[in-house]
Amino acid sequence: MAINLDITEAPTxxxxxxxxxxxxxxxKDLVARTGCGASIKNGDRTFSQASxxxxxxxxxxxxxxxxxxxxxxxxxxxxxxxxYHNIANQYGRFYREWGNKNIQLVNTNMEEQDTVFGxxxxxxxxIREAFRRFAPKAIFVTTSCxxxxxxxxIKGVIxxxxxxxxxxxIQVSCEGFxxxxxxxxxxxxxxxxxxxxxKPPVRKRPELVNMVNFRGSARAYIxxxxxxxxxxxRFVVPFATVEELATVSEAAVTATVCTxxxxxxxxxxxENYGVPYVKAIPPHGVAGIEAWLRGIGAAxxxxxxxxxxxxxxxxxxxxxxxxxxxxxKGKRAVLGMGPSYAQSYLGVLEELGIEVxxxxxxxxxxxxxxxxxxxxxxxxxxxxxxITFSVGDQxxxxxxNTLSRLKPDLYFSRHPxxxxxxxxxxxxxVPVIDEYTAFGHRGLVNFGWRIVDALTNRNxxxxxxxxxxxxxxxxxxxxxxxxxxxxxxx
Amino acid sequence: MxxxxxxxxxxxxxxxxxxxxxxxxxxxxxxxxxGCGQKLWSGLSNGNGFQGAGYVGGHSVPCTNATEQEVVxxxxxxxxxxxxxxxxxxxxxxxxxxxGCTSDIVGDDVGEVARSFRSSGAPVVYVETGxxxxxxxxxxxxxxxxxxxxxxxxxxxxxxxxxxLFSVLPYQDPYWTGTLHTIAGLLxxxxxxxxxxxxxxxxxxxxRKVPKAQFNLLxxxxxxxxxxxxxxEKFGTPYLHYPTLPIGATETGKFLRAVGVQAGIPxxxxxxxIRREEARYYYxxxxxxxxxxxxxxxxxxxxxxxxxxxxxGLTKFLINDxxxxxxxxxxxxxxxxxxxxxxxxxxxxxxxxxxxxxHYGADGGTVRDELARRTFRERPLILGSSWDRxxxxxxxxxxxxxxxxxxxxxxxxxxxxxxxxxxxxxEDIYSVILSSFQ
Numbered sequence: 041m042a043i044n045l046d047i048t049e050a051p052t053x054x055x056x057x058x059x060x061x062x063x064x065x066x067x068k069d070l071v072a073r074t075g076c077g078a079s080i081k082n083g084d085r086t087f088s089q090a091s092x093x094x095x096x097x098x099x100x101x102x103x104x105x106x107x108x109x110x111x112x113x114x115x116x117x118x119x120x121x122x123x124y125h126n127i128a129n130q131y132g133r134f135y136r137e138w139g140n141k142n143i144q145l146v147n148t149n150m151e152e153q154d155t156v157f158g159x160x161x162x163x164x165x166x167i168r169e170a171f172r173r174f175a176p177k178a179i180f181v182t183t184s185c186x187x188x189x190x191x192x193x194i195k196g197v198i199x200x201x202x203x204x205x206x207x208x209x210i211q212v213s214c215e216g217f218x219x220x221x222x223x224x225x226x227x228x229x230x231x232x233x234x235x236x237x238x239k240p241p242v243r244k245r246p247e248l249v250n251m252v253n254f255r256g257s258a259r260a261y262i263x264x265x266x267x268x269x270x271x272x273x274r275f276v277v278p279f280a281t282v283e284e285l286a287t288v289s290e291a292a293v294t295a296t297v298c299t300x301x302x303x304x305x306x307x308x309x310x311e312n313y314g315v316p317y318v319k320a321i322p323p324h325g326v327a328g329i330e331a332w333l334r335g336i337g338a339a340x341x342x343x344x345x346x347x348x349x350x351x352x353x354x355x356x357x358x359x360x361x362x363x364x365x366x367x368x369k370g371k372r373a374v375l376g377m378g379p380s381y382a383q384s385y386l387g388v389l390e391e392l393g394i395e396v397x398x399x400x401x402x403x404x405x406x407x408x409x410x411x412x413x414x415x416x417x418x419x420x421x422x423x424x425x426x427i428t429f430s431v432g433d434q435x436x437x438x439x440x441n442t443l444s445r446l447k448p449d450l451y452f453s454r455h456p457x458x459x460x461x462x463x464x465x466x467x468x469x470v471p472v473i474d475e476y477t478a479f480g481h482r483g484l485v486n487f488g489w490r491i492v493d494a495l496t497n498r499n500x501x502x503x504x505x506x507x508x509x510x511x512x513x514x515x516x517x518x519x520x521x522x523x524x525x526x527x528x529x530x
Numbered sequence: 531m532x533x534x535x536x537x538x539x540x541x542x543x544x545x546x547x548x549x550x551x552x553x554x555x556x557x558x559x560x561x562x563x564x565g566c567g568q569k570l571w572s573g574l575s576n577g578n579g580f581q582g583a584g585y586v587g588g589h590s591v592p593c594t595n596a597t598e599q600e601v602v603x604x605x606x607x608x609x610x611x612x613x614x615x616x617x618x619x620x621x622x623x624x625x626x627x628x629x630g631c632t633s634d635i636v637g638d639d640v641g642e643v644a645r646s647f648r649s650s651g652a653p654v655v656y657v658e659t660g661x662x663x664x665x666x667x668x669x670x671x672x673x674x675x676x677x678x679x680x681x682x683x684x685x686x687x688x689x690x691x692x693x694x695l696f697s698v699l700p701y702q703d704p705y706w707t708g709t710l711h712t713i714a715g716l717l718x719x720x721x722x723x724x725x726x727x728x729x730x731x732x733x734x735x736x737x738r739k740v741p742k743a744q745f746n747l748l749x750x751x752x753x754x755x756x757x758x759x760x761x762x763e764k765f766g767t768p769y770l771h772y773p774t775l776p777i778g779a780t781e782t783g784k785f786l787r788a789v790g791v792q793a794g795i796p797x798x799x800x801x802x803x804i805r806r807e808e809a810r811y812y813y814x815x816x817x818x819x820x821x822x823x824x825x826x827x828x829x830x831x832x833x834x835x836x837x838x839x840x841x842x843g844l845t846k847f848l849i850n851d852x853x854x855x856x857x858x859x860x861x862x863x864x865x866x867x868x869x870x871x872x873x874x875x876x877x878x879x880x881x882x883x884x885x886x887x888x889h890y891g892a893d894g895g896t897v898r899d900e901l902a903r904r905t906f907r908e909r910p911l912i913l914g915s916s917w918d919r920x921x922x923x924x925x926x927x928x929x930x931x932x933x934x935x936x937x938x939x940x941x942x943x944x945x946x947x948x949x950x951x952x953x954x955x956x957e958d959i960y961s962v963i964l965s966s967f968q
Contacts, residue, residue: 087615090593093565115631115661116535116892117542117566120573123935126917127577142920146534146895155635155662166534173536173895185563186631186662189601216563217601217632433564436590437619456576457568457588511557511586513621524615 043308043409048195048211050231050304052094052219054082059405061091061220063431064522067386067399070429071421074406074413082220083431083527091433092455093216095182096121097225100254102180102212102232103143104129104278105285109176110145111166113159113192114184119147124456132255132279144174150186159187163197171205177282179209180232188215210236220433221403223300223378230305233277233285234312241290241313249336250294250309251275252302258476258483265333265480268349269342289313293339295332297323297475299414300380300405307409319408321416322380325388326354326361328416329480357481364488365393371495374446374462376400376439377454381472383416385452388478392488396427397446400439402455404431430522436461440510441521443467450491466505468494532864537894537917539862539934540702540837541570543659545666546673548574550626551587552700554733557622558586561609561640562630564595566661574666578934579704579941592616596632605638613643617652623734624681626673627656634660644680655680665892667753667837667863670699674757677737678764685742685765691723693793694740694767696758697749698775698839700728704936708945709775713749716776716948719803720786720795741765745792749775749785751838751876752869768792773876775843778851778952779808779815780881811949818956827963829928830908831857835897835918836933838865841888842876844913844932847952849880856886857910860897862933865890894918901925911959928962 043050053059062083063070073080095118102110103125112119122145129143148166150159163181170179181194198209214228249266251273262273274284274291288294294309295318296302306317320335321328330350337346372395375385382401389396407413432438434455443451443465451462451469459469470491472478478487544566550558560567571588575581583590594600594608609627616625625647629640644656657676659669695713700706707729714724725743727736746758746769758769770792776785783804790800822828832854834841841859848854865873870890877888889900897914898921910927912918916937922929931938932946946955 086611087619088593088595088612090560090567090571090589090591091564091595092568093563096565096569111534115542116538116540116665117544117570117573117661119535119538120541120545120569120571121565122538123573123577123937126935127937140920140923142537142894142917146536147538149532149535149892150662151532151664152662155631162534169534169536169895184631185601186635189632189635216565217597220564220595220597222565433595434589456572457583460583461590509585509621511590511620511622513619516619524619 042311043304045235045308045312049213050227052224053221053227053405054219056409057405057407059221059403060431061403061433062525062527063404064525064527065429066426067417067429068421068426070404071413071417080406081528083525085435085524086526087437087524089436091220092222094214094219094222094225094228095184095216097222098182098212098214098229099145100125100128101226101229101277102182103145104132105280105282107176107281108144108178108180109170109174111163111170111179111181112145112147112184113150113163113166113181113187113194114147115150115186116147118184119145128255135257136279144170144176146170146173155186155190158190159192160197163192163194164201167197167201167205167209171207176207178207178237179205180212181209182212183215185216188218208236223403226301227304229277230308234305234308237282237285238289239286241287243290244292245290246292246340247272248291249273250288250291250315252294252296252305253298254278254301254475257474258479261480261482265349269337269340269345271336271340289315291315293318293336295336297479298380299408299416300378303408303410317410319410319412319415321387321419322384323480324384324478325391325484326481327387327391328384353481357485360485360488361391364485364492367492368393371395371449372397373450373452374398374443374448375452376458377452377472378402379404379414380416381454383414383420385472385478386420387416388484388487389452391484392491394450397448398428398430398442400430400432400442402432402434434458437512437516438521440465440512441517441519444517445521449495461510463501464505464508464510466501468498468501470494533893535893538573539892539894539915540665540667541573542661543663543666543669543672544628544630544661545570545574545702546657546659546669547591547628548587548701549670549673549699549728550628551584552706552728553624553737554585554731555622556624556626556734556737557616557620558591559613559616559625559627560591560593560630561605561627561633561638562593562596563632564593566630567591567593573935574701577937578701579936579939581701581704581941586620586622592620601632601636604636605633606643609638609640609643613647613654623653624737625652625654626676627654629656629658629660631660631662634658634663648680653681665864666702667699671754671756674754675760678757678760682738682741688744688767689742690744691721691793692725692739692743693717693722694725694727694743694746695749696746696754699753702837702934703839704934704941705945708943709947709951711943712945712948712951716782716786717789719807720790720800722789722793741767743767745769747789748772751842751873752865773842773872774846775839775947777843777847777946777948777955779811779949780850781843781846782948783808807949811953814953821960827960829854829911829959829963830906831855832911832913833857833859833901835860835862835912835914837861837863838873840933842873844946845877845886846880847955849884851952852956854911856884857904857906858887858889858900860889860891862892864892897921928966930958930962
């Protein structure tokens with residue numbers, strides 16, 4: 041079903057894609073159950089730990105737009121994540137040599153009386169203040185559980201202020217309780233950008249690639265790769281300007297480092313403006329980068345240039361890769377990441393010669409908006425050996441139990457607040473914080489050497505694990521890790 | 531009606547969950563939407579001195595992760611199920627249900643859920659901390675109301691010398707652990723037995739001891755006044771309210787003398803402890819005097835942007851001990867109207883007859899505008915949060931992050947309280963100045 045840009049809110053991933061947060065079984069089983077014509081029912085939990093919500097994912101993108109402002113219509117706690125967003129903002133600005141500046145966000149500080157009489161007056165003040173303080177080119181209004189439940193008329197307030205605030209003011213529907221899949225917040229942000237910022241193309245830019253990512257640490261690397269193909273990357277959304285976002289429709293192609301992040305935006309640009317979206321597996325590791333570059337090459341008619349580039353990159357990294365595989369012989373790992381990374385890192389670790397015992401995915405999209413299963417999981421499931429696979433919204437009690445049973449040499453994770461628990465168990469934990477970790481041939485090799493370092497000196501983790509206790513009862517370690525997951529028989 | 535807030539300096543009432551995390555072997559159970567725990571932990575702990583998850587923080591906190599189902603049909607059953615399974619899975623001695631906006635707006639009867647577990651012998655208490663009710667200072671006091679009403683038991687006879695220490699907010703103050711440890715050391719130095727509830731120590735066991743104290747010490751401008759008053763009503767425990775966080779010789783001496791009087795400790799004992807500490811302290815202060823009087827590297831007027839604990843405590847030290855001149859101080863938490871005169875009075879009575887203007891409010895934009903319209907003749911010293919570093923640079927000032935969010939420093943056991951803390955603060959301030967050009 042095509043993405044509908046005529047409505048205010050992007051439907052949640054559960055509604056649109058049948059996405060799930062509860063499953064325990066195997067990789068091949070999951071792929072079979074979510075293949076063409078099949079459907080899977082989400083498994084509910086009778087015990088759970090703090091997850092994350094859509095609003096955090098929406099704000100992390102929108103607060104990064106350099107000349108926009110965010111009005112977070114919520115009690116003050118909903119802006120708790122803005123501290124981290126500002127750290128990421130300062131970090132990104134520093135590496136771009138842009139100078140020191142804080143994110144442009146105000147919280148409307150909803151209080152008890154607002155939940156009784158409505159919070160629209162606060163919202164009006166928030167929009168006015170954001171406009172006065174930052175002179176932004178656009179204002180995004182992010183909603184919250186409180187504003188959603190009391191039913192504040194966001195649209196009404198925005199339309200009243202049209203004359204007074206002469207820039208686009210756009211509603212971003214990201215109430216936490218609406219979706220268990222925090223990535224629904226990415227879609228909420230992209231939906232707002234697509235409906236309120238993106239303009240039809242005035243001209244076509246055959247060299248321009250929309251590069252959908254988070255912080256963009258690999259800008260130089262990507263500029264070099266694309267340069268050899270005669271292409272120029274434009275990194276979105278964080279650190280882009282409103283004008284750059286307005287003209288994404290003029291690009292030759294859209295690519296992404298994370299298909300969980302970029303698929304909604306890429307698909308919408310393809311459907312509405314004919315900008316092809318590269319539907320390849322994510323660009324991590326050899327198979328990833330090669331499929332991804334070929335996808336870009338095919339979209340812009342640069343197939344032979346891509347092959348020449350691939351040969352060059354391979355030649356530069358083959359020897360290192362062989363050495364890394366030798367060192368990792370016999371090493372076993374568990375991984376826990378968002379779906380795009382969980383899927384692509386199955387390939388990455390295979391290329392490094394590390395055996396994956398179990399993979400946990402923080403949610404799972406049975407298909408993307410363009411109608412197909414995620415290609416990376418289809419590829420991973422085509423291997424001969426099956427592995428156990430679970431889906432959970434970062435449920436650490438399940439992960440901890442699984443790790444204490446499997447006792448892997450390594451735990452690879454993504455998302456703050458997950459890898460430290462493996463370290464407390466004495467397992468070498470390698471967090472994949474930067475989205476470009478293991479990106480491309482050279483990134484794969486760098487990642488491999490980072491793992492070598494982590495395995496070379498285990499003093500910190502072993503000594504830590506000897507002295508700390510995790511917060512679980514002895515009883516829990518004797519139970520099946522998915523004992524509280526209520527699902528159809530696997 | 532409070533205005534909008536740019537650059538948060540605290541979180542909502544549900545932030546009290548971090549006060550539970552600070553009590554060893556106490557386990558919070560969040561009954562709220564899926565993002566509350568992550569956002570509050572991220573703001574108060576991870577982005578604030580990188581304080582970590584600890585025993586049961588971050589994503590390990592049990593949570594109902596409420597969805598549309600619980601919002602439309604009520605969340606009591608989901609909560610009951612989550613608490614029942616928490617008691618099986620998690621290893622703790624006290625379980626505190628904290629509610630968020632979803633539950634408080636739809637009106638779940640959380641009290642009934644908690645009572646049903648308590649009646650079967652499980653140590654489960656509840657507190658309704660919907661984010662719209664107030665900030666986390668307010669939430670922290672609500673938590674204590676709940677602990678007093680639902681958990682603490684009368685102790686019979688008071689234990690002589692035992693003092694409960696109530697002061698800075700765990701996690702909100704990135705220096706809380708070191709600060710409580712230091713204050714406890716000061717109390718020990720005059721022969722008292724401090725009962726420190728938060729941080730490394732006895733955790734829930736010290737909480738249970740609260741009703742046995744000889745008196746409660748509230749070291750805070752206003753936060754916790756309600757708590758010690760309730761403890762007095764319920765257990766008959768008297769309290770000493772000392773409003774200023776003691777930093778440096780002047781205030782720490784006054785503090786120890788006040789505590790000595792309350793505790794009935796002979797003044798010779800207190801004076802001896804002060805003499806001993808001051809001798810050591812002034813050995814280092816004397817060493818610092820050469821830098822302070824014989825170099826060009828000095829700050830101009832100072833500004834603090836912090837909660838009332840630190841705005842007041844730092845200002846007293848900087849004026850009364852370090853001899854600096856105040857420009858304006860910003861108090862960032864929501865101070866209830868009735869306590870403002872008390873704080874205003876403190877800001878109007880420094881040594882040498884000095885006073886400092888004080889400004890109330892959490893909005894960073896107001897701080898920025900207020901500072902932009904002032905004239906600084908020398909490079910100002912700006913003790914605030916990491917947000918304020920941007921403003922400090924614009925003003926060509928010297929920034930030092932002391933208040934939430936402190937995202938540019940790792941904080942472990944550091945404190946600015948007492949004698950040792952004042953030396954640390956002096957080192958930190960002048961290190962910022964000296965490293966600014968080399």
